[in-house]
Amino acid sequence: MTSSRDSRLCLPVDCPPSPSGDWGVAELHCHTTASDGTVSPENLVEIAEHIGLDVLAVTDHDTMKGALRARDYALRVGARVEVVVGMEVTTRSQDHIVGLFLERPPEIFRSVADTVNAIHAQGGLAIVAHPFLGLPSSISAGRLRKALERCWFDGIEAENPYMRKGARERFQRFMQDDHDRMGAVVGSSDAHYGDLARAVSLFEGRTAADLRCAIVTQAVTPAIGRVRYAPPSLLARLQNQYRSLVRLPIARGVLLWRQWRGD
Template structure:
């Protein structure tokens, strides 16, 4: 990784939802492949991350508190909230979900869009509808969910057309298996800390990077166990109210390491350099995806329109 840049996993799961590792294992796996920030974004819940923060402090990895929120069902579109302090209730509209994340100072990221399914993912039509009244902070322009041929080209064109309101281009591994799947897709950002990652998202100086690592696939038994956890156990937790109800600890209870990025909110860090564009480029054997240039605005405009989006539903 070039000097001045670092890698982050902005979308990862633990056993608090349908992941197969605990948060401490996730942090150790992140450190092993050189990630400097890992965002824990379990489905519709926010676990206690105190142990993960301590592990990260010892290994040089910042831990960000997040949540992957399931919006109204069907189709149950997913929105990732980063730097959140309290759990966001599931099954609100997409617009209300974005507002709830912003109301507590978090960043709202569109998760794994343009999947060939009617659930969990946002279509281009629904994204345009959202952007008519709201701005978001980023979109997973590269991710590991299944897509149809031509989807990445369509994604790049959509991003170029709507960059003014869709926010930063990020890469998300959507990790569920820790060391077995971390690093397939990451976000590259200027700096090295959670606060730097937040500024980079706000200033749109992030870039997705594929193949940052090539982990060994999880064994079949682990994959089957994860599918059971995702398709059977997690829905049961939602139905019984153990997952998905509005809740979470108060702001004063947030662990110091998790709070780091939020404390930097609003700092604009002039001079942060974007990841080089101009076409895919090799970075240590990985592939940096060039961010489409149409509609680029200055770094200081990353939160423009915040007043406009408040109150829209």
């Protein structure tokens, strides 16, 4: 396995100075073929290793299967990148919450607050995914404030390739009033095509344990990455759309049926 740990391709161009002289770099939000991504869990680990990531959180939609495969592969081949098991959880309002450091899949289609509390109950961290985009899967300021009446978050994505000017302005307005209740401000790529580190989270240390400590203590610095990728091919886009619009709804239906039965 080829690693660029020394060249650190994942580091941002305008990287702020680190108190210790060297940042750890984490990707906190990405997808594999286990949900609507187009890259296998194993290939995702290869990409992360090549660009020099320290920590890779695999967060497929409503399943931990891709994350577990990625973690097992990284351990088997002796990769230096450390894989965190995560999941992007669909809530009843269709808002998405990223759970990190998970032991088991949280139930889907629960309220935002119940989802966050379920993540915390198993020792996980709850991050608000791609907020204020004006899309069904993106939480609004109003729904987020309502959830804050019943739960607390460990972080919120501030740097994300899908956040445009309007979303950034809404984010800034929200954080002016509610910054103290939102935990760490993080950067994540929400990668579906293996395009990791387009946005990253910088932290002191190199390990997943160091990352967790940085999130909990709000010592994470979000940044836009400098890795550049060719646009995804038409075939890759079609694969993503098929998985997103056909496979995922079927998988969610099966999962809801099993939840209802108590399996």
